[in-house]
Amino acid sequence: xxxxxxxxxxxxxxxxxxxxxxxxxxxxxxxxxxxxxxxxxxxxxxxxxxxxxxxxxxxxxxxxxxxxxxxxxxxxxxxxxxxxxxxxxxxxxxxxxxxxxxxxxxxxxxxxxxxxxxxxxxxxxxxxxxxxxxxxxxxxxxxxxxxxxxxxxxxxxxxxxxxxxxxxxxxxxxxxxxxxxxxxxxxxxxxxxxxxxxxxxxxxxxxxxxxxxxxxxxxxxxxxxxxxxxxxxxxxxxxxxxxxxxxxxxxxxxxxxxxxxxxxxxxxxxxxxxxxxxxxxxxxxxxxxxxxxxxxxxxxxxxxxxxxxxxxxxxxxxxxxxxxxxxxxxxxxxxxxxxxxxxxxxxxxxxxxxxxxxxxxxxxxxxxxxxxxxxxxxxxxxxxxxxxxxxxxxxxxxxxxxxxxxxxxxxxxxxxxxxxxxxxxxxxxxxxxxxxxxxxxxxxxxxxxxxxxxxxxxxxxxxxxxxxxxxxxxxxxxxxxxxxxxxxxxxxxxxxxxxxxxxxxxxxxxxxxxxxxxxxxxxxxxxxxxxxxxxxxxxxxxxxxxxxxxxxxxxx
Numbered sequence: 001x002x003x004x005x006x007x008x009x010x011x012x013x014x015x016x017x018x019x020x021x022x023x024x025x026x027x028x029x030x031x032x033x034x035x036x037x038x039x040x041x042x043x044x045x046x047x048x049x050x051x052x053x054x055x056x057x058x059x060x061x062x063x064x065x066x067x068x069x070x071x072x073x074x075x076x077x078x079x080x081x082x083x084x085x086x087x088x089x090x091x092x093x094x095x096x097x098x099x100x101x102x103x104x105x106x107x108x109x110x111x112x113x114x115x116x117x118x119x120x121x122x123x124x125x126x127x128x129x130x131x132x133x134x135x136x137x138x139x140x141x142x143x144x145x146x147x148x149x150x151x152x153x154x155x156x157x158x159x160x161x162x163x164x165x166x167x168x169x170x171x172x173x174x175x176x177x178x179x180x181x182x183x184x185x186x187x188x189x190x191x192x193x194x195x196x197x198x199x200x201x202x203x204x205x206x207x208x209x210x211x212x213x214x215x216x217x218x219x220x221x222x223x224x225x226x227x228x229x230x231x232x233x234x235x236x237x238x239x240x241x242x243x244x245x246x247x248x249x250x251x252x253x254x255x256x257x258x259x260x261x262x263x264x265x266x267x268x269x270x271x272x273x274x275x276x277x278x279x280x281x282x283x284x285x286x287x288x289x290x291x292x293x294x295x296x297x298x299x300x301x302x303x304x305x306x307x308x309x310x311x312x313x314x315x316x317x318x319x320x321x322x323x324x325x326x327x328x329x330x331x332x333x334x335x336x337x338x339x340x341x342x343x344x345x346x347x348x349x350x351x352x353x354x355x356x357x358x359x360x361x362x363x364x365x366x367x368x369x370x371x372x373x374x375x376x377x378x379x380x381x382x383x384x385x386x387x388x389x390x391x392x393x394x395x396x397x398x399x400x401x402x403x404x405x406x407x408x409x410x411x412x413x414x415x416x417x418x419x420x421x422x423x424x425x426x427x428x429x430x431x432x433x434x435x436x437x438x439x440x441x442x443x444x445x446x447x448x449x450x451x452x453x454x455x456x457x458x459x460x461x462x463x464x465x466x467x468x469x470x471x472x473x474x475x476x477x478x479x480x481x482x483x484x485x486x487x488x489x490x491x492x493x494x495x496x497x498x499x500x501x502x503x504x505x506x507x508x509x510x511x512x513x514x515x516x517x518x519x520x521x522x523x524x525x526x527x528x529x530x531x532x533x534x535x536x537x538x539x540x541x542x543x544x545x546x547x548x549x550x551x552x553x554x555x556x
Contacts, residue, residue, distance in 0.1 A: 515551060
């Protein structure tokens with residue numbers, strides 16, 4: 001499409017009560033506008049306007065004083081996440097929870113499952129889980145489980161039986177070799193592990209404690225489907241599927257194989273046939289738009305985490321430039337216009353966002369605003385909303401939730417937590433931010449509630465805007481009459497006299513009222529003439545450093 005709509009932002013001096021403007025400047029850096037990307041017509045799904053929250057049950061809330069989070073503790077904190085009343089704003093407002101593995105496991109993290117149908121005893125009982133699930137659903141919160149299908153734990157009865165007896169019916173459920181095949185894994189790791197009992201080697205891509213399942217055996221696929229049905233019949237709403245790109249290997253080719261794609265296509269069709277409202281999100285670590293293309297065509301799961309967008313969100317904040325952000329998002333939409341991807345800042349395997357951006361609250365607000373206004377199903381890692389920090393090793397990425405300033409218990413437990421809190425727990429916690437309108441927590445609350453009431457922010461069209469200055473990023477989200485304008489200044493300096501250019505046909509000519517959705521920085525009506533000229537404010541506008549501006553546009 002040609003470009004002909006020009007939006008000139010100016011004269012914020014008069015509107016915002018500033019005493020003087022810096023001299024207008026122009027830079028040569030430009031963001032490239034791309035055409036409107038409209039998703040095809042599709043049946044509405046519950047996740048269209050959802051906001052999801054990743055929870056590590058072990059680290060969220062301890063109810064019995066053993067220092068380990070559990071389901072009764074999580075249930076008691078549901079009102080913090082969503083109290084079920086859409087008119088209140090003191091809750092976070094999330095409508096979906098992703099629970100990291102909750103199955104019986106010998107490890108703290110739970111990815112080495114030994115019983116797929118039992119709740120980890122540290123977390124409580126099946127009755128405790130059922131109570132939690134019912135209470136979550138009563139508040140309008142959907143629940144998806146982390147399902148590690150690629151592998152089991154080495155102590156799983158299937159593997160132990162196979163290890164003890166080569167005639168075991170479970171022997172062919174795993175992958176064996178009489179000799180070491182001699183190749184390493186995708187990141188240079190040992191993947192063939194010796195065992196004296198079986199007189200050979202077994203394959204485990206992550207480590208010796210998690211042997212891979214053999215999905216060339218139809219009995220393994222049948223069992224995976226049976227387990228999936230078991231939890232869906234209990235009422236869960238979907239799955240986050242761990243490490244799915246490694247499901248079926250072809251010798252040294254250990255990720256993204258054609259057999260993996262075929263298996264996922266069949267699995268997705270199997271679920272959709274009997275559970276049409278199930279959400280399946282695949283983890284393809286490091287996935288970019290080009291990597292994901294093969295997972296979208298033909299359709300396989302509901303969606304996938306887009307690590308490329310996550311990386312660019314953090315990069316925009318750290319670099320002070322949003323030049324590439326809308327380009328990356330537009331590329332993702334060009335390959336998948338139905339927006340079947342999920343966005344996030346960081347997760348349980350990565351250095352926490354607040355650590356990566358150096359603890360800057362204003363930059364954290366920018367990242368949150370972009371996350372919750374860009375296309376895709378957004379996920380928030382627990383504690384991200386208050387600015388929890390964390391770096392490797394993995395246990396330090398998954399420390400207990402910081403509810404209060406209490407140095408010993410942190411509001412998480414009545415004794416000592418299973419893992420020490422982060423060093424900033426005394427001043428970075430829910431209690432210290434809950435009543436502060438300017439806090440990061442309340443910024444997240446406002447954004448999540450905006451996401452819930454504006455369909456445009458969930459699955460609306462994405463219209464990037466070309467901007468003349470380096471630090472700014474801007475875009476429209478449009479769903480019928482619901483139009484939202486987002487302007488972000490990732491830079492640490494004011495951006496003076498920026499020129500905004502919209503793609504032709506983005507809006508119907510006329511006059512639009514602009515309502516500030518985050519408070520402050522009001523704007524006068526915007527006029528779009530029949531020749532494409534856009535008038536908003538007057539000359540010499542100035543966008544403050546780290547500004548997050550969101551406006552609802554309505555015809556005057």
